[in-house]
Amino acid sequence: MDLLLKIWRQKNSTEKGGVQNYRIKNIEPDMSFLEMLDVLNQQLINEGDDPIAFDHDCREGICGSCSLVINGAPHGPDKGTTTCQLHMRKFKSGDTIYIEPFRSSSFPVIKDLVVDRSAFDRIQQAGGYVSINTSGNTVDANATPIPKPDADEAFKSAACIGCGACVAACKNSSAMLFVGAKVSQYAHLPQGKVERKERVINMVEQMDKEGFGSCTNTGACEAHCPKDISLDNIMRLNQEYLKSKIL
Ligand code: SF4
Ligand code: FES
Numbered sequence: 001m002d003l004l005l006k007i008w009r010q011k012n013s014t015e016k017g018g019v020q021n022y023r024i025k026n027i028e029p030d031m032s033f034l035e036m037l038d039v040l041n042q043q044l045i046n047e048g049d050d051p052i053a054f055d056h057d058c059r060e061g062i063c064g065s066c067s068l069v070i071n072g073a074p075h076g077p078d079k080g081t082t083t084c085q086l087h088m089r090k091f092k093s094g095d096t097i098y099i100e101p102f103r104s105s106s107f108p109v110i111k112d113l114v115v116d117r118s119a120f121d122r123i124q125q126a127g128g129y130v131s132i133n134t135s136g137n138t139v140d141a142n143a144t145p146i147p148k149p150d151a152d153e154a155f156k157s158a159a160c161i162g163c164g165a166c167v168a169a170c171k172n173s174s175a176m177l178f179v180g181a182k183v184s185q186y187a188h189l190p191q192g193k194v195e196r197k198e199r200v201i202n203m204v205e206q207m208d209k210e211g212f213g214s215c216t217n218t219g220a221c222e223a224h225c226p227k228d229i230s231l232d233n234i235m236r237l238n239q240e241y242l243k244s245k246i247l
Pocket of ligand 2: 060
């Protein structure tokens, strides 16, 4: 496959960025999207140019590092698929592909296609955990029975990989799908009950502090989430928040 790539280049967070054109030849349809970028970067290095910075780690759809907007869609055209799991057979020879970073003022560009998503880490640190006594008295996990429907619901929410595509897809840069998934995951489990009230209040406060916008129910987050996290998680976030404030 021969392709024209239009890629966002930006030296750092303060300099203005812009789209640059790159032609690439002989790409195998079975290559992943990131392997295609590896080929381009090798080409740039061989020509003495600066390679394109992009985020990746597991390349298996589990770490949430990869974060490209491909032809206007966070994680590209395949539903329920991360950028690293997208394959070039989705495109055809002669195509022009636009590649940009996730856009949100809460995710500032570090370089080229890499954005700073530490805002998500700070939200997680504000309450996305359970306090367990690990001083030798840890209770065996199987000693706390959990009804199967609750375990299944918790697991569905826990599938969130914290990639930030929900924010990039949302016209308000809302992080409510991400926060909703983290809050829901614990709300379904007995282990999450202890810090239930403080968790949701602290996480929502931190989310607002980071500058993320509000949800206006357009559903773009759910549509672009690579893990199919459902809007139900936002409903549950609102319920948990209200209950914590009034009860
Ligand atoms: S809710 Fe989906 S899109 Fe948002 S961070 Fe989690 S996995 Fe990524
Ligand atoms: S590189 Fe880990 S999810 Fe894509």
